[in-house]
Structure formats: C-alpha cells, structure tokens
Amino acid sequence: MVTNSRIIRGTALLTVGTFAAIGLTACGGGGGGGESTDKTITIGMNSGLVPTFEGYAEAFEAENPDWTVEVSAVPDAQPDYIQQLVTQGLSATTPDIIFNYDTLNQTLAGNKLLFDMKPWLDEGKGGLTTDGFLENFLDQYRVGDTITGMPVSADSGMLFYNADIFAQYGITDLPTAEWTMEDVYRVAAEITDASGGAVYGLGTPIGDSTAYFTFYPVVKAFGSNIYDPETKKFIFANDQGLEAWTTLLAPYTEGFGSPYSAAADGLNLFIGGQTAMTVGARPNVANYRDGMPDVDWNVQEMPKVDGNSTTGGGSYSLSISEKSTNKEGAWEFLSWFYATDGGMKAAEPNGVVPATKDGLENGTWKDDSNPVPSNLIPVTEYAVENAILPDAIPDDVQPKVAPALTKALEQVILEGQSVKDAYTAAQDELNGLLG
CATH class of the missing domain: 3.40.190.10 (Periplasmic binding protein-like II)
Structure with missing residues (x-):
C-alpha cells in the first residue's frame, strides 16, 4: 500500500x-x-x-x-x-x-x-x-x-484522462482496457511534444516514491518484488526490478511526464488541466467531479505489463x-x-x-447516477478485483523503505546516478537493517 x-x-x-x-x-x-x-x-x-x-x-x-x-x-x-x-x-x-x-x-x-x-x-x-x-x-x-x-x-488505482486535451492536440487514440504501459508512454510523449511542453502527457505516477500503489504493482508485473517473504530479503534491485524502476522513472528521465518538483510540492496538475493523464485512487473521482465540471474526462483500467495488472490499491x-x-x-x-x-x-x-x-x-455504490465519468462502474469492478497489494515487510524496517526508495529516485533524476547503482545501494541498505 x-x-x-x-x-x-x-x-x-x-x-x-x-x-x-x-x-x-x-x-x-x-x-x-x-x-x-x-x-x-x-x-x-x-x-x-x-x-x-x-x-x-x-x-x-x-x-x-x-x-x-x-x-x-x-x-x-x-x-x-x-x-x-x-x-x-x-x-x-x-x-x-x-x-x-x-x-x-x-x-x-x-x-x-x-x-x-x-x-x-x-x-x-x-x-x-x-x-x-x-x-x-x-x-x-x-x-x-x-x-x-x-x-x-x-480502494484501487485507475487511469484518469482528459479527453479535451487529447482532442486539443489532435490525439484520437483514447485509452482502452487493452493499453499497455508502452501505449500510455507513447501517447503521453505525443501530447507533450504536440503541446510544446505546455501540457504534460502524463502526471508521473511514481511521484516521490512514497505511494506504494503507484509502483508496487509495476515491480510485481515485471517479476520482482520489494521484499521477498520466502528469502526474507529485499530483492527490488534484481534484473527484473531494475527494469521496472527504469520504466517507472521514464516519464521523468525522458521528459514526457510531470516534473519531480510537482510531486515534491504535492501538486495535482490533472485538475488544473496541465496533464492529460494521471494515475489515481478511485476516491479522486469526487474531487474531479467538483473541480472539473466543464471538462470531458473519464477513467480507464490501469495499463498492463506483459499481460499483468499494474493496478494498485490499499x-x-x-x-x-x-x-x-x-x-x-x-x-x-x-x-x-x-x-x-x-x-x-x-x-x-x-x-x-x-x-x-x-x-x-x-452494493448501492453501483447506483451512482452521475454520468461522469461514464466508465466508472466497470473500471472500478476491474480495479478492485485485480488490485495488487504489497506483501508485509518486517515492522522494524518498514518505516525505512519509503525514504530509501525516495533517496534512490532522487539520486537518479537529480544527481544523474544510474538506476542500477542507486537502487542496489538502497536494497543493500535495507537488507543491512534486517535482523
């Protein structure tokens, strides 16, 4: 979570x-x-x-x-x-x-x-x-x-998208349930380029690396994990994990996602029309209904990696x-x-x-008569049933995990370290804390 x-x-x-x-x-x-x-x-x-x-x-x-x-x-x-x-x-x-x-x-x-x-x-x-x-x-x-x-x-994650922004920049390829992360990234880059950087195609999901639901399912989808309950070791810097982190950081490192400063400041650029897509939890729907009354926006299932769900939850x-x-x-x-x-x-x-x-x-939640977003009910059902939730981490080390991952992220995007070096160091640090 x-x-x-x-x-x-x-x-x-x-x-x-x-x-x-x-x-x-x-x-x-x-x-x-x-x-x-x-x-x-x-x-x-x-x-x-x-x-x-x-x-x-x-x-x-x-x-x-x-x-x-x-x-x-x-x-x-x-x-x-x-x-x-x-x-x-x-x-x-x-x-x-x-x-x-x-x-x-x-x-x-x-x-x-x-x-x-x-x-x-x-x-x-x-x-x-x-x-x-x-x-x-x-x-x-x-x-x-x-x-x-x-x-x-x-509560589970879903992909929110602003169809008005897609139309404004001539992008007719709206998100579908079949989209992969490659599709999301491709279209995000197209929107960023078409807008000349005025709009980011994607609110970078990993943020400051403290929200598990944005990165844990991706790490799992690539075949890795944060902590392996069988070996009782942190394993997120294995080959599959490094591929996952490289993918997760791509919106930052390749420039088609919202900048790290927005995440560090806790800014929600989607509601302000500065991002075309964003990953968020279902309860965000209430905020967006209130804050975007004249915008054509919708939700879709989270994209897949090799056919695996990247839907998080908590x-x-x-x-x-x-x-x-x-x-x-x-x-x-x-x-x-x-x-x-x-x-x-x-x-x-x-x-x-x-x-x-x-x-x-x-449940009566299905009786929601609000037509916005039109895809909410089926996407919610999919998200809840397919949410990938994290394995437990030893409670004496658990509070140290998010800071270690944030440090690794910052070393990559702010200091230019390689993904391998930064995340391997974080993994070694956390394993060193295990009793």
Missing part, C-alpha cells in the same frame, strides 16, 4: 483533508472481557474520519436505540498512536474498535494490540465470514494464522483492541457496519466501495 498518510488521504478523500494529531480521549468499554455485551462501544478513529464515523454511529444508534457509540480521534503519527494504545491498555481505557491500515497492521499486531478475529470469522459470527471479504484486501490484515483487521473500503480497516473488555459489543457494531444493507449502505454515499464480495456485487 501506499505509505501511511498518503494511503489514508487516498482512501478517504471525501472526508479527509490532512491529518491532525489529536489525542484520543480516554474511554473504555465495559463488560466481561468479551463474554458479555455492554451497550456502549468506543471507537478510536483517524482524526480526518471522525466526522464520517460519527455519522455511522448515529445511523447504528438509530437502528439500535439502546446502544451508544462514542468516536474519538487518534494521533496521526505511528509511534504516538502505538504508544497511546499501549498506555491505554495498561490503564484499561483502550477503545473497543480501533483504526488500522494495511502498512500499520503488522506493527500493531507485533505489539500485541490487536484481537485475532479469525476464529469468529471462520464460524460466521454475526454474519461476518472470512470468505465474505475480498481476498486480496483481507490478506493485508493476516499475520501468520491470524486476522487482525477487516478492510473498510476496497485500505484502512477496523480492528478490535486486544485489551477491549467489550469485544462482543464491538462485534455487534462490526456485524452491522460491514453488512451491505447496514453500515455499508450508509458508507457508500461517501464513495466507499465495500471490501466484501456481496458489497462489490450488490
């Missing part, structure tokens, strides 16, 4: 602007260690999602008037969040349900902060089942033989705290929340595509 703050912004664009580091109000559930059900449930939630989850709490309480759901904000920074959960566990004030996400899950589980949901999912408790979730997204929350989180939204999840004294009550809320006719019905107007098989097939 994508790195910490970026993935959450991508998966919750309609409610999250930027994270604020707000402390979690001390509040704990009651009951008997999960064996009885207290009618008060506490949720510790990312600050940007608090208003949204307060809405879900109200919807749950409306259907269950004898229940009370309290939502409080948690810190954005991983170390602060982990320390707070540890401290609350010692004082028996841990929230019953806690905010989690794919690249954080292993760290929280390693600190013994998460309840193993697998036995309850396997038995179908409350109607929730292991098989009911989309496997590629649920797998992000497996640690060994445990399941410590349930993904909320199946999710945030809900977990039950290992220290919660009201696990049964927490499960009652989660059973409602993940039901297609329950919480997911309340969530889908916010752009949530459920990470459940029933939600993907029968």
Whole structure:
C-alpha cells in the first residue's frame, strides 16, 4: 500500500483533508472481557474520519436505540498512536474498535494490540465470514494464522484522462482496457511534444516514491518484488526490478511526464488541466467531479505489463483492541457496519466501495447516477478485483523503505546516478537493517 498518510488521504478523500494529531480521549468499554455485551462501544478513529464515523454511529444508534457509540480521534503519527494504545491498555481505557491500515497492521499486531478475529470469522459470527471479504484486501490484515483487521473500503488505482486535451492536440487514440504501459508512454510523449511542453502527457505516477500503489504493482508485473517473504530479503534491485524502476522513472528521465518538483510540492496538475493523464485512487473521482465540471474526462483500467495488472490499491480497516473488555459489543457494531444493507449502505454515499464480495456485487455504490465519468462502474469492478497489494515487510524496517526508495529516485533524476547503482545501494541498505 501506499505509505501511511498518503494511503489514508487516498482512501478517504471525501472526508479527509490532512491529518491532525489529536489525542484520543480516554474511554473504555465495559463488560466481561468479551463474554458479555455492554451497550456502549468506543471507537478510536483517524482524526480526518471522525466526522464520517460519527455519522455511522448515529445511523447504528438509530437502528439500535439502546446502544451508544462514542468516536474519538487518534494521533496521526505511528509511534504516538502505538504508544497511546499501549498506555491505554495498561490503564484499561483502550477503545473497543480501533483504526488500522494495511502498512500499520503488522506493527500493531507485533505489539500485541490487536484481537485475532479469525476464529469468529471462520464460524460466521454475526454474519461476518472470512470468505465474505475480498481476498486480496483481507490478506493485508493476516499475520501468520491470524486476522487482525477487516478492510473498510476496497480502494484501487485507475487511469484518469482528459479527453479535451487529447482532442486539443489532435490525439484520437483514447485509452482502452487493452493499453499497455508502452501505449500510455507513447501517447503521453505525443501530447507533450504536440503541446510544446505546455501540457504534460502524463502526471508521473511514481511521484516521490512514497505511494506504494503507484509502483508496487509495476515491480510485481515485471517479476520482482520489494521484499521477498520466502528469502526474507529485499530483492527490488534484481534484473527484473531494475527494469521496472527504469520504466517507472521514464516519464521523468525522458521528459514526457510531470516534473519531480510537482510531486515534491504535492501538486495535482490533472485538475488544473496541465496533464492529460494521471494515475489515481478511485476516491479522486469526487474531487474531479467538483473541480472539473466543464471538462470531458473519464477513467480507464490501469495499463498492463506483459499481460499483468499494474493496478494498485490499499485500505484502512477496523480492528478490535486486544485489551477491549467489550469485544462482543464491538462485534455487534462490526456485524452491522460491514453488512451491505447496514453500515455499508450508509458508507457508500461517501464513495466507499465495500471490501466484501456481496458489497462489490450488490452494493448501492453501483447506483451512482452521475454520468461522469461514464466508465466508472466497470473500471472500478476491474480495479478492485485485480488490485495488487504489497506483501508485509518486517515492522522494524518498514518505516525505512519509503525514504530509501525516495533517496534512490532522487539520486537518479537529480544527481544523474544510474538506476542500477542507486537502487542496489538502497536494497543493500535495507537488507543491512534486517535482523
């Protein structure tokens, strides 16, 4: 997945602007260690999602008037969040349900902060089942033989394109589901050349190399990986990996993509009409509908490499705290929340595509009456089902990966180092940190 703050912004664009580091109000559930059900449930939630989850709490309480759901904000920074959960566990004030996400899950589980949901999912408790979730997204929350989180939204990448820009520069070859990365690059270069550099054909997807969903699937499509769970080594600078990085950096090194300065400054050039194509997460649709009302734009499946998907994705999840004294009550809320006719019905107007098989097939998100972009429903279905999500990385090294990859990228595009030298050095550095 994508790195910490970026993935959450991508998966919750309609409610999250930027994270604020707000402390979690001390509040704990009651009951008997999960064996009885207290009618008060506490949720510790990312600050940007608090208003949204307060809405879900109200919807749950409306259907269950004898229940009370309290939502409080948690810190954005991983170390602060982990320390707070540890401290609350010692004082028996841990929230019953806690905010989690794919690249954080292993760290929280390693600190013994998460309840193993697998036995309850396997038995179908409350109607929730292991098989009911989309496997590629649920797998992000497996640690060994445990399941410590349930993904909320199946967010995935897609190719956005501005058809007006294509027409303006005489490009009639619009993206199709059969396009390869070579097709995207070819047309991007044509648009950049035809515009004399006034418009970039492509917003360079790799950005500053911190958003996993933009590069991880490409590395996998070329036959490499970031971290190999079998050898327990970083392998991204092998021959296939170097070919992938060379391809990923081509929009920068060959000049047909948006410049690195735009990525470093966090600029969105697509909404300003300065790029003809861009790769983004599905929640961007809401922003583009608001910001590009008079533009002919659409979405398409991500291009392929040797027939392999380059669609990335990520999710945030809900977990039950290992220290919660009201696990049964927490499960009652989660059973409602993940039901297609329950919480997911309340969530889908916010752009949530459920990470459940029933939600993907029968969710009300398919009832979107907005005709823009016209290709949204089939592209979303493809993207969710074909999203390539990253393998877990040892939690003590995981925070070092994005900085190492960013450094390698900058060494290539700013300092002129070879891809081989820069990425091999990054790989050696990370392997040196492994215990």
